[in-house]
Amino acid sequence: MNLDPADRLGLRLDHRDLNRDLDIFATDPLAGSGLPLWLPDGAVVFAELERLAAELAAADGCVPIKTPVLGKRALFERSGHWAKFADDMFPPMAVGSDAAGEELVLRPANCPHHALVYRARPHSYRELPIRLHELAPMFRAERSGVLSGLSRVRQINLDDTHVFCRPDQVADEAAKALRSALKAQEILGLRGDYVRLSLRDSSPAYLGSAEQWRGAEEALRKAASEAGVGVVEAPGEAAFYGPKLDLQVIDPRGHEETIATVQVDFNQPERFDLTYDDADGSRKRVVMVHRGTVGSMERVAAAVLERYQGRLPLWLAPTQVAILPVSPGQDAAAQALVDALVAEGLRPRLDPDGSLGARIRESRRRREPLIAVIGPAEAEAGEVQVRDVGAGVEGRVPVAGLVGAVKEAYVTRAASLAW
CATH class of the missing domain: 3.40.50.800 (Anticodon-binding domain)
Structure with a gap:
């Protein structure tokens, strides 16, 4: 293999240095910090990553949807994001000058909108699982000091799927999601260093009952076992709404990042009253599984640029x-x-x-x-x-x-x- 000069000298360039030669993205003060502009070659990389995400989602039986980037403040109050993440969200935008005016918010996550899609009509136990997929932007009001190229941004374009299933389907759905995440990383040539099982600790900040957490944690352990991977347990690293499996990578600088994730959520189904009609005619609470297979377009683009030092695989290269x-x-x-x-x-x-x-x-x-x-x-x-x-x-x-x-x-x- 012919090495670039930096490789011959034992140096590894990060994606911002590589971008000087490759013209993948640009930044401009008028656009704002943390809001990269994808240049023509970068748009090709984005489109190929999006195509990979869509193909993997379709192979798993996911169906595409499209939802707005804005939502009423009340939506995120209902979901719990406002209480937990208001400091990391952009301020509400008032629409209308009278008392009846609405406050709209740029969404910090896609799951509340996907919950609304699920509850748009009734569902039978025989329909489940329902897997809703979207390559969707979400927004974080990151401080200027932590923004960095494509790896830390304010608009995140995420390969995002939410699965709505029965409790007895959780382990199988989590295993399916983990296998697809591992396949995505294999295709991309990104070696996962380990899978982390993120659990809750003794903090009162987590939502849901102890019984729900025990069941979800056991389902994720089973999913990892079925996918043939071991896990490192990490108390205190869970999301506030449920435990998760995180595929972790460590970059050449020793920084650890989550590339893909599988999360169990019993908070959103409760808050949005998400149900299905069971065989006996009763209404039962659905379980929600978040799955990020390829990950965010920004973070993955940065990772592959650094992994290949800019010489991307032929299928992903802007010019082949x-x-x-x-x-x-x-x-x-x-x-x-x-x-x-x-x-x-x-x-x-x-x-x-x-x-x-x-x-x-x-x-x-x-x-x-x-x-x-x-x-x-x-x-x-x-x-x-x-x-x-x-x-x-x-x-x-x-x-x-x-x-x-x-x-x-x-x-x-x-x-x-x-x-």
Whole structure:
């Protein structure tokens, strides 16, 4: 594998340093701190992460929904977020000048809206579980001093699913969610260091009965066992509404982050009176399971940039193939290759101007996975000289073969071509 200069020196750049070469995101005082602007290449990374999240959710039987980023203050008072997190929420916005005017709030979490979607109509025990998925923005009024690139922001775009199930389904749903989270990290190449079982401690701040907590904690232990992973128990790290399984990673600087999570919640069903009709005709309380499979787009983008030091896997890279004609005589062949790749839904970049050496250096600076050079001999033979920079492999291949290999690597989310 060809290493970038920082790697050869034993250095690891963080995503903010890498961004100087990659142009993934920008910040501007007029937009505000902690509100990154996703540039065109960053928007590609965002879209690919969103696509991965949607595919994993669909494979688990989740259904997509869309909900507003605003809610009445009363919604978050009902959910308990206002009492617990008011200091971390943006101030209410008054709508209307009279006494009947409403106060709207940017949501700090997506679960209250998802609870409203569930209760929009009655449900039978035979329908459950119902899994509602949304790539949804939520907002935290973080202090300026803790904001950092993409890893600590004020708008969080979260791969968020809420499962509404019967009590006897909790362990299976938690195991399903954990397996999908582990699969997502495997695809992304992010190694989870350990799974943390976050429990409550003796603090009175937690909601729910001791019996509810014992049942939920045991369900999560069973889920981890069924998923084939061990856990490290962490008293005092639970959410205020229930215990959770957190997939933890430790970055090269020793900072620990939660990449994905599975949480049991018996608070929201109580507060929103979420029920189902049981076989005997009685109404029973549903259990809510929060699952974050891929995680937040910002944090995951930062993590993969640092994991690969900017040279992203081909499926995730904003530009997958840099196409460099040696001279104007090969422009037509180069454009034909661009058109063939675009027709397959792939992402080429044509760079015809300047010396070949300078263009190759520019492609390496941009950390593009494949460099395709077309000279007179290649154009005449219908071939292309391809360098797979990450794999350190170079070869001359037919144009159709290159297009097919790139498409296969993209569809299968392979790190590079199968040479």
